[in-house]
Amino acid sequence: MKLYYSPGACSLACHIVLEEIAIPFEAQRVDIGQGEHLAAPYLTINPAGRLPALEEDGSVLTEATAILISLALRYPEAGLIPKQADRMLETLAWLSSTVHPLYGALWRPGRMFAEEERRGALSAAARAQLPPVYERFAERLGTQGWLAGEAFTLADAYGIVFFRWANRIGIPVSDTLTDWARRVEVRPSVQRALEREGISLWS
Ligand SMILES: N[C@@H](CCC(=O)N[C@@H](CS)C(=O)NCC(=O)O)C(=O)O
Structure with missing residues (x-):
């Protein structure tokens, strides 16, 4: 699993959640301040040029809330969604x-x-x-x-x-x-x- 993040961007939430569920993952920095999100390598991952993106088995998920909910549902033992959600x-x-x-x-x-x-x-x-x-x-x-x-x-x-x-x-x-x-x-x-x-x- 590979998280594309920019320091301090909304991708930080996904970064925290990956750490919470404690699974192995790679954190790939794409610095918005340096314009790296608009350069060719990252645009092949997310053509919209936005962070975060989560890549797994050749598939890419974008939208911070989708990534957060998807991770929490897949790893319920981390307890990141309360019973009354x-x-x-x-x-x-x-x-x-x-x-x-x-x-x-x-x-x-x-x-x-x-x-x-x-x-x-x-x-x-x-x-x-x-x-x-x-x-x-x-x-x-x-x-x-x-x-x-x-x-x-x-x-x-x-x-x-x-x-x-x-x-x-x-x-x-x-x-x-x-x-x-x-x-x-x-x-x-x-x-x-x-x-x-x-x-x-x-x-
Ligand atoms: N709706 C998207 C928005 C993503 C988004 O705009 N991310 C910002 C960082 S917080 C970004 O990539 N900004 C780059 C830019 O504005 O050029 C989400 O919630 O993931």
Whole structure:
């Protein structure tokens, strides 16, 4: 099994989950910052030029949430999907369809508009929407300390990506969310993935 990742990208969630289920896998770095995702070797893996991708036996799976759910279903002993999965699935969908696209608009406004002025306006609008989104994010923690119930699940592995992104661009986050991130950070799986990617949650 081979995971294609870029340091700190949403592929980090899949990286953490592969470490959680503790199966042998290869981690192939494709650095978005260096434009490697748009170069020929990676485009043969995912012609869309997006990370993550998971390759196994000649087949390639893309879309972070699909990879996460597929891995967790195949390795149920890792306990990454709670018995009552509704809230966890809701959180994955919310992160993927609400939070991630705001960063797309912020960081890649050129996908929507050619004109510099409109790009700037789109980025600014996306940036302005993020603080309240992180208030909703904190509310999802509930009382049990994790994003979907009483234990670490796929939602926490995916959510930590967006916590890190908030830190990168200076979006304020609540103490509750920071405490949760510290609980996530100390997991050996998360430590190994962060170390391999050469990143921290806090920079
Ligand atoms: N819907 C895709 C989005 C994947 C995506 O946009 N990944 C980002 C990294 S987080 C990427 O590859 N960006 C490259 C770019 O924007 O050029 C998913 O959830 O996997």
